[in-house]
Amino acid sequence: MNKLTTLFCGFLFTFVLAWIGLVLVPQFQFGQLQPFVNEDTGESFPPMRSGLAETGKQVYQANGCIYCHSQQIRPEHQTADMARGWGARRSVARDYIxxxxxxxxxxxxxPDLSNAGVRLSNEAWHHEHLYAPQSKSAGSTMPPFRYLYKVQKIQGAGSPDALKLEADDAPPEGYEVVPTPDARALVAYLLSLNQNYSLPEAKLSTE
Amino acid sequence: MLQHPENPTNTFSNIVEATKPWLRGRTISGVLILVGHLAFAYHFVLMLLKFGRADGVGPTLLAKPESAAEASS
Structure with a gap:
C-alpha cells in the first residue's frame, strides 16, 4: 500500500474515533434529555431564564467570566464543593439543557457560580462587588468591571440604583455610580444561577 | 498553610492566597513568551525578505542541499 494511503487512513481513523467518542456517544447519552416536570405542581426543571438574564449570559461570555469561574458542582464523595456550600447537590447534564x-x-x-443566585441573592451586593471586588472580598484576585458602570453627576435626589461605595471606591463628591444595561443584565444572570431543585437523577438531600 | 484543595477546612480565600505566587509567575512567563513571539516574527520577516545573511546565501531554511554544502565547505 502507498504510504500516503496509509497516512490518510490513519488520519481518518483518528478523526472518526474522536467524533464517535466526543459527538456520537454523548449524543446518544444526553441528546434526548427533556426538562423534568413535577406532576403535582406542573413546574418544569431546570427553570427557564428570563430574557434579561439570557442577555446577561452573553455579557458573562463576552467578559470571559468562564476563565476563572466554573458552574458545576462535583460529587460529594470526591470533592469539597458541597462542603464549601457551593451547592446542595451535584450538577447533572439536565441542568444545562x-x-x-x-x-x-x-x-x-x-469560586464556583452554579448557585450564585442562591448563595448571594442581593442585587446591590453583586453590583458593588463587580465594581470593586476587594471591597466585598478581601484578598480577591478578581479584576474590577468598572466599565460596566457609569459615573454621573447627581441630579436632584440622585438615582435609586446608585451604588453604595466606601472610601477609595467612592466617586468624587457630587457624583454617583450607576449600572449600565449590561451590568443589570449580568447581575440578573448571576441571580438566575440556581440548581436548588430536585431532579430524579440528582435529588436534594432533604427529600 | 499548604493543604489539599479538596479539604473543606482549607478556606477558599486561603486557596486564592496560595495561587498568588503562581499567578505572578504566569504573568512573567507570559511576558517572556510574548517577547519570544515578537523576536521570532521579526526574524521570520527578515528571512522572507532575504535580509538575513550578509553573504547573500539567503534563507538557509529554504536553501537547496547543494548550496548548503558549498556554503559549509
Missing part, C-alpha cells in the same frame, strides 16, 4: 453554549468552565481561580 437550556445553555447554548453551556458555561461549565474548568478553572476555579474564583
Amino acid at each position: 437550556y445553555d447554548r453554549p453551556h458555561l461549565l468552565g474548568t478553572m476555579r481561580t474564583g
Whole structure:
C-alpha cells in the first residue's frame, strides 16, 4: 500500500474515533434529555431564564467570566464543593439543557457560580462587588468591571440604583455610580444561577 | 498553610492566597513568551525578505542541499 494511503487512513481513523467518542456517544447519552416536570405542581426543571438574564449570559461570555469561574458542582464523595456550600447537590447534564453554549468552565481561580443566585441573592451586593471586588472580598484576585458602570453627576435626589461605595471606591463628591444595561443584565444572570431543585437523577438531600 | 484543595477546612480565600505566587509567575512567563513571539516574527520577516545573511546565501531554511554544502565547505 502507498504510504500516503496509509497516512490518510490513519488520519481518518483518528478523526472518526474522536467524533464517535466526543459527538456520537454523548449524543446518544444526553441528546434526548427533556426538562423534568413535577406532576403535582406542573413546574418544569431546570427553570427557564428570563430574557434579561439570557442577555446577561452573553455579557458573562463576552467578559470571559468562564476563565476563572466554573458552574458545576462535583460529587460529594470526591470533592469539597458541597462542603464549601457551593451547592446542595451535584450538577447533572439536565441542568444545562437550556445553555447554548453551556458555561461549565474548568478553572476555579474564583469560586464556583452554579448557585450564585442562591448563595448571594442581593442585587446591590453583586453590583458593588463587580465594581470593586476587594471591597466585598478581601484578598480577591478578581479584576474590577468598572466599565460596566457609569459615573454621573447627581441630579436632584440622585438615582435609586446608585451604588453604595466606601472610601477609595467612592466617586468624587457630587457624583454617583450607576449600572449600565449590561451590568443589570449580568447581575440578573448571576441571580438566575440556581440548581436548588430536585431532579430524579440528582435529588436534594432533604427529600 | 499548604493543604489539599479538596479539604473543606482549607478556606477558599486561603486557596486564592496560595495561587498568588503562581499567578505572578504566569504573568512573567507570559511576558517572556510574548517577547519570544515578537523576536521570532521579526526574524521570520527578515528571512522572507532575504535580509538575513550578509553573504547573500539567503534563507538557509529554504536553501537547496547543494548550496548548503558549498556554503559549509
